[in-house]
């Protein structure tokens with residue numbers, strides 16, 4: 445990096461570090477919530493859509509993409525696993541730094557849609573690619589006594605961080621941690637009332653297969669919800685987002701986690717992920733009904749929903 449890069453990076457860190465550190469250290473208090481809520485409201489494009497769109501083709505055949513790089517289908521998951529093994533220890537801090545804490549609001553929105561019952565009625569939730577346990581812990585905190593959650597992730601390193609967070613929060617008896625691949629979930633058909641996947645599905649090699657598995661493990665009447673980075677269509681915001689993605693995030697990754705390459709992959713994989721309508725079509729193809737999505741923060745992220753009826 446030259447001196448100009450370093451100066452730009454310092455400016456960014458000085459602006460964002462105190463916010464991210466505060467968010468990382470403590471749950472958001474009302475002034476933070478108000479600030480981020482207003483920020484989101486200004487740029488939100490929360491239009492609910494229902495689709496009959498055709499599915500876009502997932503990567504099949506000999507090669508697929510790892511970020512912008514073509515790789516063999518059989519080698520991709522190993523490369524993804526290396527990324528998450530490398531970032532696991534700093535993952536939560538980096539999440540706050542990269543999103544300025546916005547991922548917390550997006551996850552709260554996701555959990556609101558899961559809507560775990562507040563009563564002692566039995567409710568089983570699975571968070572696939574659940575990593576360090578953010579979504580599962582939120583679901584349990586929101587739900588009542590009958591609520592149980594399972595985190596399933598392919599990365600032992602991410603799960604280890606998640607397990608120690610869960611133990612620290614005293615939630616070990618209500619959250620299970622299971623190592624497993626989204627493409628071949630180690631659970632019986634019809635086990636869960638709700639399936640979530642947050643910032644996980646773009647890392648899966650065969651997305652259609654993961655969606656088929658999501659359908660299989662849900663009970664009839666169960667809901668699929670996917671929170672994922674998506675495609676921003678708001679003029680100017682898309683430019684800022686591009687700059688942030690390609691110029692800021694890899695540098696933050698290098699500074700805070702000593703690993704620019706992993707963060708470069710994370711950004712590139714977002715751009716390779718299907719657009720909102722195309723992904724909705726893939727969910728329908730897997731068998732889900734009443735498929736819809738809503739954009740968050742101008743489409744930087746989106747929540748897709750489908751029902752197993």
Ligand SMILES: C[S@@+](CC[C@H](N)C(=O)[O-])C[C@H]1O[C@@H](n2cnc3c(N)ncnc32)[C@H](O)[C@@H]1O
Nearest residue numbers: 528573574575597598599602625626642644647
């Ligand atoms: C960006 S992290 C998201 C973690 C968490 N859901 C969150 O929102 O903070 C992506 C996660 O997907 C997991 N993952 C990647 N491929 C997977 C697969 N095929 N099956 C299950 N998990 C996978 C990674 O190990 C990693 O923990």
